Amino acid sequence: MTTLSEEIVRPPEPPGLLRWMRENLFNSWFNALLTVFSLALIYAFLSLIIRWVFFQADWRPVAEFPLLFMVGQYPRNLLWRVALSLGVVSFLMGVSWGAWGKLIQSFAITMGAMMAAVALIPFPIRDLSIGLRGFMLTAVALIFAGFYIARRWRVVGKWLLLAWTITSVLVVLVILPGLENSTFLTHVPTTLWGGLLVTVILAVGGIVLSFPIGVLLALGRRSSLPVVKGFSIVFIEVIRGVPLITILFMFSLILQVFLPVGSRFDRLLRALIGITIFSAAYMAENVRGGLQAIPLGQIEAAKALGMNGFQINLFIVLPQALRMVIPTIVGQFISLFKDTTLVIILGINELLGIGRAVIQASPEYVRLQLEVYLFIALIFWVFSYAMSYSSQQLERALGVGER
Amino acid sequence: MKSLSLRRSADIPLWRDERVLRLVAQVISAGLILFAILWVGINFVTAANQRGMALNFRFLNDPAEFPISDPVIPYDPSRSFGYAFLVGLVKTLLVSGIGIVLATILGTLIGLARLSSNWLMSRLALAYIEFHRNIPLLVLLFIWYFPVFNRLPNVEQSIVLSGPIYLNSRGIYLVWPKLQPQGWIWVASLLVGFILAIIAWFRLQKIELVYGRRTYYEAISIAIVLICPVFGWFLSGGAPLRMEAPVLQGYNYQGGLRLTPEFTSLLIGLTMYTAAFIAEVVRAGIQAVSKGQREAATAVGLSPLQVLRFVIIPQALRVIIPPMISQYLNLTKNSSLALFIGYQEVFSVGKIAINQAGRALPVFAMVMAVYLALSLLTSAVLNWYNRRIQFVER
Numbered sequence: 001m002t003t004l005s006e007e008i009v010r011p012p013e014p015p016g017l018l019r020w021m022r023e024n025l026f027n028s029w030f031n032a033l034l035t036v037f038s039l040a041l042i043y044a045f046l047s048l049i050i051r052w053v054f055f056q057a058d059w060r061p062v063a064e065f066p067l068l069f070m071v072g073q074y075p076r077n078l079l080w081r082v083a084l085s086l087g088v089v090s091f092l093m094g095v096s097w098g099a100w101g102k103l104i105q106s107f108a109i110t111m112g113a114m115m116a117a118v119a120l121i122p123f124p125i126r127d128l129s130i131g132l133r134g135f136m137l138t139a140v141a142l143i144f145a146g147f148y149i150a151r152r153w154r155v156v157g158k159w160l161l162l163a164w165t166i167t168s169v170l171v172v173l174v175i176l177p178g179l180e181n182s183t184f185l186t187h188v189p190t191t192l193w194g195g196l197l198v199t200v201i202l203a204v205g206g207i208v209l210s211f212p213i214g215v216l217l218a219l220g221r222r223s224s225l226p227v228v229k230g231f232s233i234v235f236i237e238v239i240r241g242v243p244l245i246t247i248l249f250m251f252s253l254i255l256q257v258f259l260p261v262g263s264r265f266d267r268l269l270r271a272l273i274g275i276t277i278f279s280a281a282y283m284a285e286n287v288r289g290g291l292q293a294i295p296l297g298q299i300e301a302a303k304a305l306g307m308n309g310f311q312i313n314l315f316i317v318l319p320q321a322l323r324m325v326i327p328t329i330v331g332q333f334i335s336l337f338k339d340t341t342l343v344i345i346l347g348i349n350e351l352l353g354i355g356r357a358v359i360q361a362s363p364e365y366v367r368l369q370l371e372v373y374l375f376i377a378l379i380f381w382v383f384s385y386a387m388s389y390s391s392q393q394l395e396r397a398l399g400v401g402e403r
Numbered sequence: 404m405k406s407l408s409l410r411r412s413a414d415i416p417l418w419r420d421e422r423v424l425r426l427v428a429q430v431i432s433a434g435l436i437l438f439a440i441l442w443v444g445i446n447f448v449t450a451a452n453q454r455g456m457a458l459n460f461r462f463l464n465d466p467a468e469f470p471i472s473d474p475v476i477p478y479d480p481s482r483s484f485g486y487a488f489l490v491g492l493v494k495t496l497l498v499s500g501i502g503i504v505l506a507t508i509l510g511t512l513i514g515l516a517r518l519s520s521n522w523l524m525s526r527l528a529l530a531y532i533e534f535h536r537n538i539p540l541l542v543l544l545f546i547w548y549f550p551v552f553n554r555l556p557n558v559e560q561s562i563v564l565s566g567p568i569y570l571n572s573r574g575i576y577l578v579w580p581k582l583q584p585q586g587w588i589w590v591a592s593l594l595v596g597f598i599l600a601i602i603a604w605f606r607l608q609k610i611e612l613v614y615g616r617r618t619y620y621e622a623i624s625i626a627i628v629l630i631c632p633v634f635g636w637f638l639s640g641g642a643p644l645r646m647e648a649p650v651l652q653g654y655n656y657q658g659g660l661r662l663t664p665e666f667t668s669l670l671i672g673l674t675m676y677t678a679a680f681i682a683e684v685v686r687a688g689i690q691a692v693s694k695g696q697r698e699a700a701t702a703v704g705l706s707p708l709q710v711l712r713f714v715i716i717p718q719a720l721r722v723i724i725p726p727m728i729s730q731y732l733n734l735t736k737n738s739s740l741a742l743f744i745g746y747q748e749v750f751s752v753g754k755i756a757i758n759q760a761g762r763a764l765p766v767f768a769m770v771m772a773v774y775l776a777l778s779l780l781t782s783a784v785l786n787w788y789n790r791r792i793q794f795v796e797r
Binding site: 240254344 | 425428429432433436443446447450519520521522523524527533534536537538539540541542543545546549550551554736737739740742743750754757763764767770771774775777778779782
C-alpha cells in the first residue's frame with residue numbers, strides 16, 4: 001500500500017526520447033507506417049532540395065542585384081534618402097516599442113532581426129558594401145536607442161501617433177520623390193522606384209488609407225439611414241465580389257475617363273487608389289465584426305447617459321471594437337502584402353516585377369527563372385511569416401477573447 | 404419608437420427633434436451620393452464622346468478577330484465577340500470546377516494529417532500549410548509555369564513517365580478513357596441510376612421516419628447506383644469506354660487527353676494554394692467539436708465509425724461548410740490570375756477586347772457581372788445553408 005501511495009505522490013518524470021517516440025510516432029501499426037512514410041518523404045525532399053540549392057542552382061541573378069530587389073532603379077547616388085527613411089522608421093519603431101510595450105515588441109524585434117540578418121550575410125556580395133552593412137546595423141541600433149529614449153522620457157502615445165503621421169507623409173511625399181526644381185532633393189519619378197520598397201509602400205499605404213474608409217463603411221452598413229446603408233452594402237459587396245486584378249486594371253484604364261478631362265495620375269498612385277478601395281471593403285467587414293461584438297447594453301447605457309449617436313460611436317463603440325479587430329487587421333495586412341504582386345499588371349516593378357525584369361535582362365538568366373522566383377517567394381515568406389508570428393504575440397498581449 | 408412618442412411635446416425645438424435630424428441626414432447623404440454619381444457620369448460621357456468610345460453592347464455581334472488557344476468548345480476568330488466571351492467563361496468555370504474538387508480532396512487530407520496523432524505527419528502538414536499560406540499565389544503560379552511547365556522539351560524529346568504520360572512543350576498527354584459510339588447508353592444509365600437512387604433515398608427515408616418501419620433505404624439506394632450501370636453496360640454492347648493512349652503521329656501526339664502547360668500550371672497552383680487554406684478550415688472544424696461529444700458518444704456505446712458518422716462529422720460540417728464555400732469563391736476569383744501565365748479565361752478575353760477596340764466600359768461591366776453573379780450565387784447558397792443548420796440547431 002505504501003508503495004502505491006508513493007507512486008501517486010511522485011510527479012511523473014519527463015518522458016525520455018525513446019518513450020516520446022513510442023507515444024508520438026509508433027503508438028500503433030498504422031502510425032508506425034505513417035512515420036516511415038513521412039521519414040522517406042522528408043529524406044527524398046530534403047536531399048533533393050539541398051543538392052539543388054547548394055550544387056545545381058545558379059544564384060548569380062539574385063546575388064548580383066540585391067539592391068535592385070530592394071529599391072528598384074532608385075538612383076544609386078541618392079540611396080541615402082532611402083536609408084534616411086529606413087533609419088527614421090526604425091527609430092520610431094523603437095520608440096513605439098518603448099511606449100506601447102508588448103503591442104509593438106515582436107514587430108520591432110523581427111524588424112531588427114531581419115535587418116541584422118541582411119547585414120551579416122556571410123558571403124561577399126558586390127552590392128552589399130561595408131557601408132550598407134554598417135548602415136543596417138546602425139538601423140538596428142536605432143531601434144534600441146528609440147526604445148531606451150521612450151522608456152527614459154515616458155513618450156506619450158498621442159505625440160507618437162503624430163510623429164508617425166508626419167514622418168510617413170514626409171517620407172512618401174518629400175524625401176523619396178524629392179521636390180520638383182530642387183537641387184538638394186532632386187526629383188526621382190516613381191517609375192524608378194521598385195522592389196521591396198514599392199511592395200512595402202503599397203501594402204502599408206493601402207492598409208493605412210483604407211482604415212478610415214473601412215470604419216466609415218462599417219458604421220454606414222449598420223446605420224439606420226437607408227441611403228447610407230444601401231450605398232455601403234452595395235459598395236462592400238461589389239468590391240468583395242470581384243478579383244483585385246479587375247479593380248486594378250479598371251483603375252489603370254478607366255479612372256482617367258471618370259475624372260475631369262486632363263487630370264493625370266501617377267502610375268503608383270493609381271495602384272495605391274485601387275488597392276485602397278479594394279482593401280477598404282474588406283476592412284469594413286472586419287471592423288463590422290468588431291462592432292457586432294459590442295454588447296447592446298453598452299450602447300443603451302450610453303444612450304441613458306444622454307450621449308448622441310456620434311458620441312456613442314466615437315467614445316464607446318469604436319475604441320472597444322477597433323481594439324478587438326487589431327489581429328484581424330494584421331491578417332488582412334499580410335494578405336494585402338501578398339496581393340501587391342498583382343500591380344505588375346500596371347507595369348509597376350515591385351518585387352515580382354523586378355524578378356521578371358532581371359530574368360529578361362540577360363538571355364542566360366532565362367534558364368535561371370526557378371532561382372529568381374524561389375528567392376522572391378522566400379522574401380515574401382519571411383515577411384509574412386514574421387508578421388503572422390508577431391500577430392500571434394499581439395493577440396496574446398491584447399488578451400483578445402480573454403476578457 | 405416608444406421613446407420618440409414619449410418625448411413628443413411642443414417644447415422640443417426643430418433642430419433637436421430626432422426625426423427631423425434623421426430626415427436631414429438622409430437628404431444630405433442621398434444628395435452627396437447622387438452628386439458623386441452625376442459628377443463621375445458627366446465626366447465619363449464627356450470623355451467617352453471625345454475619344455469616340457462605345458457605350459453600348461452592339462459590338463457583341465461583331466467578329467472577335469482574335470485567336471483563343473485551347474478553346475475547349477469549338478471556336479475560331481470569325482465567331483462573334485459575345486461567343487469569344489462565352490469561351491472565356493467556360494474556361495474559367497472549367498479550371499475553377501476541377502480546381503475546387505481537387506483542392507477539397509487535397510485540403511481535407513492535409514487537414515486530417517495536421518490533426519494526426521503522429522507527430523511527424525502533423526509537422527509535415529504544418530510545413531505544407533505554412534509554405535503555401537505565406538507566399539503570394541502569383542509567385543506560386545510563376546514558379547509552376549515559367550521554370551517548370553513552360554520549359555518542357557519539344558515533342559521529339561518528350562519526357563516519358565510510366566502510364567504512359569508524355570510531357571513536352573505542347574502539353575501533358577495522358578491515357579484517358581474514350582467514349583465508344585454506343586457508350587452514351589452506359590453514361591445515361593449511370594445518370595438514371597443516380598437520380599433513381601436519390602429519389603429512393605428520400606422517399607424511403609421519409610417512410611422510415613414517419614411510419615417507423617425499417618426500409619433499408621441506404622442499402623437500396625447504393626444497390627440502385629451499382630445495378631443500373633451494369634444494365635447499361637450490357638445494353639451498350641459490353642465496352643462503353645476504351646482506354647486510349649496518346650500516340651506520336653507526325654509532329655505531334657494524338658489521342659488520349661491533352662492538358663496544355665498553361666492549364667496544368669494554373670490548376671496545380673490554384674489547387675495547392677487553396678488546399679492549404681482548406682486544410683486549416685477542416686482542422687478548425689474538427690477541433691470545434693468538443694472532446695466531450697466524442698467521449699459521450701463512445702460512452703453510449705457507439706462504435707468509432709458510428710461516432711464519426713453520427714457525432715463528429717455532422718457537427719464539424721456545420722463549422723466547415725461556410726468558410727469552405729468562401730474558399731471556393733476565392734479560388735474562382737483567383738483564377739483571373741491566369742492572365743499572367745497565358746491561360747485565356749474570361750478576364751484575359753475581356754482584356755484582349757479592351758485593348759483591341761476601346762470597349763473598356765461595357766466589357767468591364769460584363770467581366771464584373773460574371774464575378775458578381777458567382778459571388779452573389781455563393782452568398783445565396785451560404786445564407787440558405789446557414790438558415791438550414793440554424794433550424795436544425797433548435
